Amino acid sequence: MMQCPRCLNTDKAFFYRGSRGWYCRKCISFGRVMLEEENEPVSLAPVSEGSEEYTLQYPLTKAQEEIAVKCAELIDTSDVLLHCVCGAGKTELVVLSIAKMLKEKKKVCFAIPRRQVVLELRERLAGYFPKAKVVAVCGGHTEETDGDLIVCTTHQLYRYYRVFDLLILDEPDAFPFRGSEVLHGIAETSRKGHMICLSATPDQELLRKEREGSLIRLVLNRRPHGHPLPVPQIKVVPDKVMFLSLIRWLHRHRAQSCMVFVPSIKKAQYLYWFLFLLFPCCLCTSHTENRDEVIRAFREKKNGVMLCTTVMERGLTIENVQVCVYQADSRIFDEAGLVQMAGRVGRVFAYPEGDVLFLCRRRSEKAERCVKALREANLCAV
């Protein structure tokens, strides 16, 4: 049976015979690899001396500490899923595991879906591990691809073949990972050791692996500040008056930052033209070119409104932010996405609570399941 050495594809329909031999068309966008060629593991520089020394900005809570220690033990023998609620400090949970690997002179990679977060995370990890060479590899940052600790977008994993002794995969249940066999295959072939998956909303695939015993799940339902997760209030209103409900809600929170998630870019633009007359307002969608700047301005303003689409549902921490999901019953939103959007609220110690509102045109099972999931997580945290 033929198998692509990079994306692990075995489907014959994707194999083509070129002048140099067989190659795989499934992952050809990452460059051509020949099937018959011996694939030597990519060799990288040895891990630097002392790179394992770390200091955290805040000490871990007892609950975090327990999970961190257990995870570092398990990665010698098994893949691990860290199933943590949004805002549980998942990066800090893997620091001990990273340190352990670096101490054994082993290579570690932290792969995340979005480019923006790669640069942020590199800074943070470089702060934690002052003696380690921490490199960011993503679009626009590809001159340097070797370090002790490599932080990259999932797409960049194709550069590494059987390299990592520990691969940390952030949100394998989210876009662009979700449902992409090619990216999953590429992640699989980039490592030679075990893997830690980080997720607040693990999908069926991850849970299946847990059932089959190929992965051990550790659950953390508590944020470091110990406060419960904000549970959304669901309000069913006719579409015609939904806008008024939104204005009323924004008015109530006019002294705070508010994120309003909408199902489409068109809807975001449409609402923007009305709202910017009433509130300091910005737009943040996949069409927003200067997204970093828009986010920075929104963060600094402390009382603005950000109209955004699902591109903003993950990875962002804003102090004292409130969240409204407009037309939360839309088929664009899924349960995991709704959990993530609600998870933007109450993340920092100074503002551990906040308000989440789901405005729906009709009863929505997805919204109800999201509320149920958050309530259950709160109950389990006690």
Ligand SMILES: [Zn+2]
């Ligand atoms: Zn392939």
